[in-house]
Amino acid sequence: MPHIAAKNIQLPAFPIKRGEFEYLWKAQAIYAKEQLVAVRYKELAFLLEIKPKKDHYIIKADKVTRPAPTFIVKEALSNFCEAARCQRLYDNLSQIKPSHTQKAQGFLKGIDYFINDFPKDKEVCIEVGFGSGRHLLYQAKNNPHILFIGIEVHKPSIEQLLGQIALQKLDNILVVDYDARLFMEFVPSNIVGTIFVHFPIPWDKKPHRRVISKPFVQEAKRVLKPGSILELRTDSINYFEYALEVFLDEKKAQLEVTKNIAPPVSSKYEDRWVRLGKDIYDIRLKNLENSKELELEGDFSFQSGVKKERLIELMGQTKVYEDFFIHFQKLYSIDEKRNLVELSFGSFDRPEHKYLLIDVNTIRYFPKQPIPSRANKKAHIKIEELFNV
Numbered sequence: 001m002p003h004i005a006a007k008n009i010q011l012p013a014f015p016i017k018r019g020e021f022e023y024l025w026k027a028q029a030i031y032a033k034e035q036l037v038a039v040r041y042k043e044l045a046f047l048l049e050i051k052p053k054k055d056h057y058i059i060k061a062d063k064v065t066r067p068a069p070t071f072i073v074k075e076a077l078s079n080f081c082e083a084a085r086c087q088r089l090y091d092n093l094s095q096i097k098p099s100h101t102q103k104a105q106g107f108l109k110g111i112d113y114f115i116n117d118f119p120k121d122k123e124v125c126i127e128v129g130f131g132s133g134r135h136l137l138y139q140a141k142n143n144p145h146i147l148f149i150g151i152e153v154h155k156p157s158i159e160q161l162l163g164q165i166a167l168q169k170l171d172n173i174l175v176v177d178y179d180a181r182l183f184m185e186f187v188p189s190n191i192v193g194t195i196f197v198h199f200p201i202p203w204d205k206k207p208h209r210r211v212i213s214k215p216f217v218q219e220a221k222r223v224l225k226p227g228s229i230l231e232l233r234t235d236s237i238n239y240f241e242y243a244l245e246v247f248l249d250e251k252k253a254q255l256e257v258t259k260n261i262a263p264p265v266s267s268k269y270e271d272r273w274v275r276l277g278k279d280i281y282d283i284r285l286k287n288l289e290n291s292k293e294l295e296l297e298g299d300f301s302f303q304s305g306v307k308k309e310r311l312i313e314l315m316g317q318t319k320v321y322e323d324f325f326i327h328f329q330k331l332y333s334i335d336e337k338r339n340l341v342e343l344s345f346g347s348f349d350r351p352e353h354k355y356l357l358i359d360v361n362t363i364r365y366f367p368k369q370p371i372p373s374r375a376n377k378k379a380h381i382k383i384e385e386l387f388n389v
């Protein structure tokens with residue numbers, strides 16, 4: 001990550017403009033030594049962190065708000081150091097080169113992309129946990145008229161797939177680094193052709209981490225077009241039996257179960273299991289109904305302010321509820337009227353990390369609102385309640 005080690009930082013009077021970068025304010029941590037500097041660049045807002053070391057400072061982008069691509073951070077750091085007349089000791093800015101998968105970075109989308117403008121101009125198919133990507137690449141190559149969305153949480157697999165997309169010059173795959181169970185909440189109803197879940201991790205000891213669950217299957221049915229299929233392929237008899245039970249619980253669906261049927265392309269996992277003589281089970285659940293439209297509203301506004309004493313009281317606390325949590329991490333002071341709170345909240349599997357900018361009686365999320373997931377909406381209501389205790 002880009003950073004600069006510097007001495008003798010002379011913070012300018014805020015706000016200050018340098019080229020296309022505007023440095024808006026500085027926030028000082030109340031029980032720690034870090035400082036944050038708010039930066040605006042075009043429509044983006046983010047924070048730089050100034051972290052004191054023994055006899056110098058490290059300046060880098062704050063991890064919660066860090067923007068992409070990296071050149072924005074590099075420029076923001078360089079401009080800031082000039083404005084603050086830092087004495088640079090060393091930096092790594094020239095070492096940060098575009099990665100070999102850069103050409104395909106346009107195919108890697110953030111969750112906001114899907115929430116704001118879910119692609120609908122082609123038929124959509126989804127692969128959950130694509131791993132090496134062999135199946136996804138095969139499908140995309142053989143079905144150029146379909147848009148494939150690959151969902152993964154394992155970063156090396158994502159990098160590998162992006163490299164292959166560039167190498168094979170494919171233009172019908174979008175990749176998202178997100179938990180598939182939560183991603184489904186943002187897919188419009190009745191638009192998906194097929195959902196592939198091939199060789200999901202069985203999680204025999206932690207079943208709550210399984211991809212297949214009642215809520216997942218219900219969301220899958222909602223997003224599938226009538227007549228379209230959720231396809232599970234597994235080598236685990238336990239997982240097969242568990243999934244069959246979950247699928248059978250659905251009111252209106254058609255199920256097809258097969259065993260040891262060779263697919264058009266086999267994955268690395270499959271090759272290994274077949275070599276070991278294991279059985280492979282498939283369940284295909286056909287959705288038979290039309291679902292009601294997706295509503296993606298989320299009100300993340302605050303009706304009243306919060307007293308500083310209450311913020312101090314909440315700092316360091318974690319509140320755990322049935323299907324979400326809130327953790328108040330750090331409090332910063334910007335000036336006499338304004339404070340900044342670092343917090344995380346929402347689902348246990350994909351927590352949202354944000355700041356709250358508190359200006360006397362107005363509170364807003366910084367740099368932008370949380371994504372409108374169910375867990376985030378519940379957490380927001382609770383945060384407001386906790387502020388008003």
Ligand SMILES: C[S@@+](CC[C@H](N)C(=O)[O-])C[C@H]1O[C@@H](n2cnc3c(N)ncnc32)[C@H](O)[C@@H]1O
Binds near residue numbers: 153197
């Ligand atoms: C056992 S591998 C199978 C990979 C591939 N489907 C295959 O057949 O070779 C399971 C993959 O699912 C991914 N995964 C697990 N849980 C996930 C989740 N909740 N959302 C998205 N991907 C997930 C893992 O990172 C892993 O790459």
